Amino acid sequence: MWGMTSEVERQRGEFPGVDTTYSAAVNGWVRLYGEERDRLLKMCDLAARMGVEERLVTLAEVQTKIMYEAMNRALDALELTAAQRARVPDVMAGLLRGMAAEGRPELPAA
Template identity: 45%
Template sequence: MRTLGLPIDIDPGKALLDEIHWTAGHVAWLREKVQELPDEEMVWGKTLHRAGVGPEGPVDVSDHKAAPNVWYELYMKERDHLAKVCALALKAGIEERKVKLAESQGALVAEAIRRILAALNLTPAQQAMVPEIVPQQLRLLAGGV
């Protein structure tokens, strides 16, 4: 039996960040759809099409009207949702928590490197190379220059 969804045990901060990522993807996809529209279809288009056989015989009728295209309306609603979830994340201090987490992870890595270097009993010449080599390798690992 299909259901809309089953409960998932998740951290609220992670759930909020996941929602931001999904919503940003939706906005980008909808933006592409809107950009593909011919200019005249942004505010004018078919709203209803009836085709087939009715009581009076064959029917093939379309109604047109001036109104924002449905793709544009969806795009604008999703943009609004993205702004709201981003504001919630900022209010909840998500970015601050990410920075603190990165700092604590950095401290753990630095401590591990210190212990490894101490256990290796490096020569004075090798110890002199540590301040250049270790930061260089960490920057490469982080995707920096």
Template identity: 35%
Template sequence: MAQQCSATAKSTGQQCARQAIAGGTVCRVHGGATQRARAAAARRVAEQQALAAVTTLGLPRDISPTEALLEEVRWTAGHVQWLRGKVQELEQQPSREVEDSDGELADLGGQHSLVWGVTREKTGGDDRGTTQEAAPSIWYVLYERERKHLVTVASAALKAGVEERRVRLAESQGALVAGVIRRVLDGMLEQLLAAGMAPGMRDVWQESVVEIVPRELRALAAGGGAP
């Protein structure tokens, strides 16, 4: 939605009724036509477009604080990885040549889009030409912002004891599963003994259970269990 110019009109003493330039806070009459204002507005527009590319809005849902923290860590880590790819693409771009205000080629001196970019282009009028500025790419800005956010949410998760709770939960679940397996195997042993299996096999059975069950549970926890 278009933003109203934030400047005050001298003729009325009220807020200017004109529309601010895209990405800016003032209209062309109140400074929006200056090179600095247009460059700042262009950066804001680029930032908004980049944010739209990495942000997905969803509907509210029920979630525990612990799971919310873990989910935020996962999403932010994904954002960081995606943005790192965008930054690496910029790093691989070669230096570019552009025309200056006199229409002559101007080498950017080995600079590339990561730290130097075109902020304004005009084809007609006395102020025609291309304007470049030494400023970090919006992708790099977002990358750094998401990295800081990842550190913040990861630290919050650690302070909240999320990982410790997950470990305790896994241990509790493992104990429950091991108990169920042991009871199942004990029941099977009793059935086999009742069916005529030699009583001396009880010791072999128990030794095998003690060795095999923990080994398979550890393999399952490590992701190496059979499907």
């Protein structure tokens, strides 16, 4: 981007008046965007070195185990017949496929 970069008013000397300097430079918004991208890259690298991704995977695994155990306890508490209990995997698979096709379900408002 071409524009004025400085303006100096000279009161004294051989040539009094205003000295204006023009030059080409990167637009300020583009420069700030580039700095933000660099900062994001550094934060991603730091998160990777800290093992954040592995911790998220571990957390997801623990949450899955908790939900699996809760589901099994709920099914036990319902005292389903053997035939009903045998249908649970097929019913759950169908429900999960349907939910995936609809998109990620919304979380309830807190």
